[in-house]
Amino acid sequence: MPNLNDNRRHEISSTSIHHQYKLRTHVNDKLIDSLNRDFRPNDVKLMILKDEFDPLSLQSNNKDIKSEQERKSVKQLERNDLLRVINEFYRNDDVKKLATDRGLDLQLFKNAYVSFRKFLIQSAVLPVDFQIVLNDIICGAGIVTDMFPFFFRHAQQMFPHLICMDDLKKISDLRNSADWYPDVRALRRKIIFHAGPTNSGKTYHALQRFMNSESGIYCGPLKLLASEVFHKTNAAGTKCDLVTGEERRFGDSDGKAASHIACTVEMTNLNTVYDVAVIDEIQMIRDPQRGWAWTRALLGIQAKEIHLCGEISTRELIEGLTVISDDELEIREYQRLTKLNYLDRAVGNPSHHEYLFFIKTFDNVKPGDCFVCFNKNDIFHVTRELERRGHEVAVIYGSLPPSTKLLQAQRFNDPNDLCKIMVATDAIGMGLNLSIKRVIFYSLSKPQLNEQGEKEKNYVTTSQALQIAGRAGRFATAFPDGEVTTFRHDDSLVLKDIIHRQVETIKRAGLHPTAEQIEMFAYYLPKHSLSNLMETFINLSQLDNNLFFMCNIENMKFLADMIEHVPLPIRVRYVFSCAPINKNMTFVCSMYLKYARQFSLNEPATFDWLSKHVDWPLKTPNTIANLVHLEEVFDCFDLYLWLSSRFSQMFPDKELVQSIQSELDRIIHTGIRNITKLAHQVDHLPDAKDHIVKNSRLSSLC
Secondary structure, three states: OOOHHHOOOOOHHHOOOOOOOOOOOOOOHHHHHHHHHHOOOOOOOOOOOOOOOOOOHHHHOHHHOOOHHHHHHOOOOOHHHHHHHHHHHHHOHHHHHHHHHOOOOHHHHHHHHHHHHHHHHHOOOOOHHHHHHHHHHHHOOOOHHHHHHHHHHHHHHHOHHHOOHHHHHHHOEOOOHHHHOHHHHOOOOEEEEEEOOOOOOHHHHHHHHHHOOOOEEEEEOOHHHHHHHHHHHHHOOOOEEEEOOOOEEOOOOOOOOOOEEEEEHHHOOOOOEEEEEEEOOHHHHHOOOOHHHHHHHHHHOEEEEEEEEEOHHHHHHHHHHHHHHOOEEEEEEOOOOOOEEEOOOOOOOOOHHHHHOOOOOOOOOOOOEEEEOOOHHHHHHHHHHHHHOOOOEEEEOOOOOHHHHHHHHHHHHOOOOOOOEEEEOHHHHOOOOOOEOEEEEOOOEEEEEOOOOOEEEEEOOHHHHHHHHOOEOOOOOOOOOEEEEEOOHHHHHHHHHHHOOOOOOOOOEEEOOOHHHHHHHHHHOOOOOHHHHHHHHHHHOEOOOOOEEEOOOHHHHHHHHHOOOOOOOHHHHHHHHOOOOOOOOHHHHHHHHHHHHHHHOOOOOOHHHHHHHHOOOOOOOOOHHHHHHHHHHHHHHHHHHHHHOOOOOOOOOHHHHHHHHHHHHHHHHHHHHOHHHHHHHHOOOHHHHHHHHHHOOOHHHO
């Protein structure tokens, strides 16, 4: 039987830690003894990093203190000669190569040089052996690289990790990531890649194999998808459990663990052997923030048969990964089951008279239409315009609770419901079965995060456009054939250009430092903050750049810095920093900090404590700003449940929080059904507009 509590090796999200027990270091005694021998206090002097290095710190070494007579015997250096030498030192290519070989990248080298130069200029007396070297260089009897040992000694005191560089490089060497899972490498796995577009039946075939197996695990990108598989599998007569970051639900009414599990990909259990595994939306292995979870699942699942579902653009990468994992690979390609037509005419295409006055119209909508927007303000505007024309509208966007999304989808799909139009973000791209006849892109500009974690606004990519457009038309529904167009006439040609571009080949998979690796870094660098430990790990990490990239950790560093002043053990701090929250939601961040402080006091965060801090009970929203706040409170409850699954004794009231979260879900759903009324209030609340813009999630993160 699968036992999720055993999953400890590489997934911190499934590790349960109790505050009052001593935390495991995952460093065995033999290794600790070896480290103690190799790094005695006399050998390593760790210092706290400073912005400005103390120029007198090097003079504290006894071996540099000479007699007054020795100092007088050395020719005093002229300032101009000294400046010339140290400038030549900085420009010398051999010096830069020496620095790089010893772990000083360009930025560290620059910082160390600035401090070293300041030390040389401001010091009244230099160590005699160093002064002799400088004299030799000035006189032509030496070369500037002779200064490097003195420079590097200075740099080591600025950056303590340079002292134990070889060991840190070994820890952060990720070039053989397949070898992290020795039990898996002992298996001869068969990987079947179901490659095809949306509505091609690829996932259906994989799930049939999953449901008919003796044991299995489904790994999906969203709670909605995992929940859908959970319900389908149980309805088909195969007992299946649901596991997400916030909850575990049993398929058996007696609470007995099932042999089948549907989970979010981050919660994949790597310690249980399964008959069949399904990894959905495998193309997300290239995601800058979450790609590591798909890499971990693909390389680490212990299953005889693994089914991958996703875009054909991932083929080259899958072939490369199966080579290093020594697995058998079979590729099955699928074609779309129904027709998909891209229309020439935009929905908002005005008449000649209207065109002269630049008027766009919403009068050309029809049942089965779905407007796709990429920010909340557009969602509210389009919804209000449609309801003014007498249409009932279903609304779906990323920060809505999952149950609210499902209820909105059910309204739209129900042939007996008056709701025939949907307005949504690209959250519909996966996770919901919708009876859509026509997808209408309200705009094509989408805010996204690049690999550096920076916010950019660009046209949707070809892959994203095809994923969203493919939701139009669905096999065995009222609208088997789909249509795609834009709202604005100018976007029509742009969309056609986008979809006719070749989909970019996915060549690399994401990786991410594990809790154990960061814990090892903390052993060597005990004075470093968690954020600095992660940054140092990234800088020192070695990857097979042909197959892998390092996922962006800026959000994790942000959360780590937020609680840096809160006294917590390193592993607990790491877990908190992995919390799935949006750093742009200020109320959620404030609750995150309160959770951490409560934990550090060894005081359980009870239901009464939580109710006080979120001002429960809450009322039905009467403005958009109130609705946004309720969504943030819902995320605070999600965060509580996420922490409860990892620290059950410190967040003990899981069932009570789940009950009020369900009640809040109903309140939010009521607010969404009255969204036109709420949106009207924005006209009278200018601050609310700013609040919405400030707190709207990027659709790429929804």
